[in-house]
Amino acid sequence: MRYWILGLSILLITGCKESKQTDQSTEIVISDTITLKDMVLNDSLIANDSLIVVDREKGNQSLKREVLKSLPDDRLKLQELLISKSYFKEEDQYVLDFKYPLLNEQLDPGYKVFNDFIKDHYVDIQGTEAQILEDKDWLCDTLNANNYRERRRVDYKVYQSMEGLLSLVFYRENYYSGAMHSSYYFDCINFDLKHHAFMNYDDVFTMNSEEELFATVNQVLLGSIESGDHYFDCWELSLGDFNEYKDNFVIGNDFIEFYFDDCVICPAYTGTFSIEIPKDRIRDILKME
Numbered sequence: 001m002r003y004w005i006l007g008l009s010i011l012l013i014t015g016c017k018e019s020k021q022t023d024q025s026t027e028i029v030i031s032d033t034i035t036l037k038d039m040v041l042n043d044s045l046i047a048n049d050s051l052i053v054v055d056r057e058k059g060n061q062s063l064k065r066e067v068l069k070s071l072p073d074d075r076l077k078l079q080e081l082l083i084s085k086s087y088f089k090e091e092d093q094y095v096l097d098f099k100y101p102l103l104n105e106q107l108d109p110g111y112k113v114f115n116d117f118i119k120d121h122y123v124d125i126q127g128t129e130a131q132i133l134e135d136k137d138w139l140c141d142t143l144n145a146n147n148y149r150e151r152r153r154v155d156y157k158v159y160q161s162m163e164g165l166l167s168l169v170f171y172r173e174n175y176y177s178g179a180m181h182s183s184y185y186f187d188c189i190n191f192d193l194k195h196h197a198f199m200n201y202d203d204v205f206t207m208n209s210e211e212e213l214f215a216t217v218n219q220v221l222l223g224s225i226e227s228g229d230h231y232f233d234c235w236e237l238s239l240g241d242f243n244e245y246k247d248n249f250v251i252g253n254d255f256i257e258f259y260f261d262d263c264v265i266c267p268a269y270t271g272t273f274s275i276e277i278p279k280d281r282i283r284d285i286l287k288m289e
Contacts, residue, residue: 067271068171073157081107081166081193082158087123094132094150098123101158101168103193110196117198121187122154122170151175151182159250162288165199166191167250169259186259186273188248200247204256209285214242216282217258221265221275234266241265254279 075082087098100122103111132150153173160166168189175182190199205213218237225234241264249258257276266272279286 065173068157069155071157074160075101075158078158078160078166080104085123087125089125092149094129094152096125096128096152098125098152098154100154100156100170108193108196111193113196114191128152157250159252161251161253164192164194165251166193167252169250181268183262184268184273185261186248188250188259190249190251201249204249204251204287205282206285206287210243210246211239212285213246213277213282214239216277217242217275220277220281233270234272237265252276256282 075084081104082101083104085100085102087096089096100118102115102118105111105115132152151173152175154170155173156168156170158166158168166189168191170187170189172185172187173182174185190204191197192199201210214237221234221237237260241260245258245260245264248260249256255276255278257274259274262268262273265275
């Protein structure tokens with residue numbers, strides 16, 4: 001019995017780690033999960049364990065959304081600078097629920113650079129609708145596909161740790177037809193308000209500092225795992241994943257926080273999607289304070 005359980009656990013964790021790359025890989029994980037369930041239907045104990053994992057994931061998806069919404073940010077103090085926008089559309093086959101900020105171009109016409117980027121990358125209504133309908137058409141069982149209403153949600157948090165710098169994290173919640181739960185993706189933006197320019201890793205950290213910062217991120221992550229903190233069930237970050245997400249950070253007053261999509265550092269059900277690094281630990285590789 002214990003060999004079945006061990007094998008199942010390894011396959012589930014492996015599938016979770018492989019699901020981070022694309023939407024297609026998410027579908028593969030769903031398929032793998034169904035296959036595993038079919039394999040162990042004759043073993044009631046293992047089947048029950050599988051259902052416990054599924055129930056835990058479902059329960060923590062709504063919890064994750066509430067945690068994200070409740071995170072404090074600087075939206076209120078930036079009311080003059082930010083114009084909060086929203087878009088909601090409900091159709092038979094899908095729901096779109098987008099919340100996003102634009103910068104007040106009356107304060108500075110140069111903010112149009114930021115606004116155009118947001119509209120093109122996060123508020124592509126027609127593109128999103130076309131993709132959903134294309135995915136629906138791809139399913140052979142169109143009647144069954146219409147029973148599952150897809151959802152696309154976008155929301156954000158905004159921070160200003162210093163004059164002239166704006167940091168935002170967009171979190172996208174996508175629910176796909178037939179999936180057990182939603183998938184979460186995070187995009188971080190750091191914008192230089194004075195020069196109307198987007199900032200990336202090389203603008204904030206010194207040249208060739210990736211390996212040092214990668215080691216520090218893993219030290220913080222593994223330290224939390226070993227201490228039994230909320231990073232339970234998580235695993236060490238790979239250098240390849242770090243390089244892929246190294247631009248995905250926001251800058252706080254005394255920390256820099258890196259964000260990762262579901263299953264990059266932890267299973268989705270843990271709700272762990274970011275690692276906060278104190279500036280004091282990386283001050284030697286910071287270009288800015």
